[in-house]
Amino acid sequence: xxxxxxxxxxxxxxxxxxxxxxxxxxxxxxxxxxxxxxxxxxxxxxxxxxxxxxxxxxxxxxxxxxxxxxxxxxxxxxxxxxxxxxxxxxxxxxxxxxxxxxxxxxxxxxxxxxxxxxxxxxxxxxxxxxxxxxxxxxxxxxxxxxxxxxxxxxxxxxxxxxxxxxxxxxxxxxxxxxxxxxxxxxxxxxxxxxxxxxxxxxxxxxxxxxxxxxxxxxxxxxxxxxxxxxxxxxxxxxxxxxxxxxxxxxxxxxxxxxxxxxxxxxxxxxxxxxxxxxxxxxxxxxxxxxxxxxxxxxxxxxxxxxxxxxxxxxxxxxxxxxxxxxxxxxxxxxxxxxxxxxxxxxxxxxxxxxxxx
RNA sequence: UGGGAUAUAGUGUAAUGGUAACACACUAGACUUUGACUCUGGUAUUGUAGGUUCGAGCCCUGCUAUCCCAG
Numbered sequence: 001x002x003x004x005x006x007x008x009x010x011x012x013x014x015x016x017x018x019x020x021x022x023x024x025x026x027x028x029x030x031x032x033x034x035x036x037x038x039x040x041x042x043x044x045x046x047x048x049x050x051x052x053x054x055x056x057x058x059x060x061x062x063x064x065x066x067x068x069x070x071x072x073x074x075x076x077x078x079x080x081x082x083x084x085x086x087x088x089x090x091x092x093x094x095x096x097x098x099x100x101x102x103x104x105x106x107x108x109x110x111x112x113x114x115x116x117x118x119x120x121x122x123x124x125x126x127x128x129x130x131x132x133x134x135x136x137x138x139x140x141x142x143x144x145x146x147x148x149x150x151x152x153x154x155x156x157x158x159x160x161x162x163x164x165x166x167x168x169x170x171x172x173x174x175x176x177x178x179x180x181x182x183x184x185x186x187x188x189x190x191x192x193x194x195x196x197x198x199x200x201x202x203x204x205x206x207x208x209x210x211x212x213x214x215x216x217x218x219x220x221x222x223x224x225x226x227x228x229x230x231x232x233x234x235x236x237x238x239x240x241x242x243x244x245x246x247x248x249x250x251x252x253x254x255x256x257x258x259x260x261x262x263x264x265x266x267x268x269x270x271x272x273x274x275x276x277x278x279x280x281x282x283x284x285x286x287x288x289x290x291x292x293x294x295x296x297x298x299x300x301x302x303x304x305x306x307x308x309x310x311x312x313x314x315x316x317x318x319x320x321x322x323x324x325x326x327x328x329x330x331x332x333x334x335x336x337x338x339x340x341x342x343x344x345x346x347x348x349x350x351x352x353x354x355x356x357x
Numbered sequence: 358u359g360g361g362a363u364a365u366a367g368u369g370u371a372a373u374g375g376u377a378a379c380a381c382a383c384u385a386g387a388c389u390u391u392g393a394c395u396c397u398g399g400u401a402u403u404g405u406a407g408g409u410u411c412g413a414g415c416c417c418u419g420c421u422a423u424c425c426c427a428g
Contacts (some may be wrong), residue, residue: 197390199389201390208391245394246392254382
């Protein structure tokens with residue numbers, strides 16, 4: 001009996017090649033493209049998002065070529081609630097969200113997986129660059145970095161549970177991006193040369209502040225820029241437009257570069273300071289999801305990533321006993337922002353992660 | 358009103374009389390399935406009108422503006 005796999009096909013190269021490979025490996029493959037929002041809803045028309053009409057057509061075209069049946073699931077409502085609303089709320093609280101992680105956690109690997117189970121599938125698969133392995137000693141499924149370190153996406157997948165990992169396949173985990181493109185070209189996929197996706201998929205031109213204000217109707221009034229001593233330095237354009245460590249777009253000029261050090265929602269002020277003021281030597285992480293271990297019960301050395309595409313920082317994890325972990329860095333880290341994800345690694349293996357408090 | 362000082366890109370500064378530099382801001386791009394950071398490039402004929410000089414931001418004169426001290 002061939003294993004049944006539901007492949008999430010965004011219309012990009014990666015997931016297309018993933019689907020093709022699974023098919024070639026003998027799986028019973030079904031393709032699905034998630035419709036997460038309507039461009040009309042968010043006021044955009046662009047081809048580089050993950051769910052425009054042309055993306056759906058690209059996915060369908062690839063599926064057709066390989067004799068894979070293809071469906072479109074409308075997850076607009078879930079995406080709205082679990083990703084876009086969270087994103088907006090986070091900014092309103094003065095935090096810095098990572099919608100891609102929420103999308104993986106709440107949409108792709110929960111809503112989609114649920115559907116797959118309903119349809120009696122054995123697995124779901126995506127084009128993510130990461131690897132899953134079963135640890136025979138502990139019986140736990142491990143999430144590991146992709147072999148292509150430059151494309152590794154384990155960071156955005158740290159929220160996966162054991163149940164989800166058990167049911168997931170990442171066919172690209174051991175491939176290089178260039179190999180994937182080559183495989184796509186060999187198979188003459190329509191999207192072989194399609195550019196990589198980037199920026200927030202539901203935000204036009206990367207201008208998330210405009211999205212929050214215009215589409216989400218968030219109101220973020222102007223307030224004061226102050227220094228750490230409380231001295232007023234100027235007027236800011238709404239607190240949602242700033243994030244910790246930000247330098248550009250302040251609209252102010254001093255003798256040296258100034259960065260956002262802190263945001264004070266209560267007083268609607270943004271604190272600016274010199275580069276030296278944006279380093280932290282520790283942070284607290286909440287909403288933990290642990291993968292390689294069941295629990296962190298004693299101080300543990302780890303490499304920690306606080307943002308996608310950043311090399312990890314060496315640190316020690318201290319369990320706080322209340323479901324949180326205190327991370328003490330070996331060297332102070334720049335611009336640690338509340339709301340961002342912190343992911344702990346032991347070599348190539350993801351220990352787990354959580355949200356920076 | 359009298360005396361003094363200064364006027365260089367959005368801001369703050371630099372430039373032995375020889376064809377405008379630096380930082381911040383702004384902007385374009387690179388990087389990037391988050392926000393940032395970072396990197397590369399772009400952006401002024403020097404308040405104004407004349408004069409001296411082969412040549413002036415730099416010297417001289419008028420005007421204008423601003424600042425300071427006197428009242």
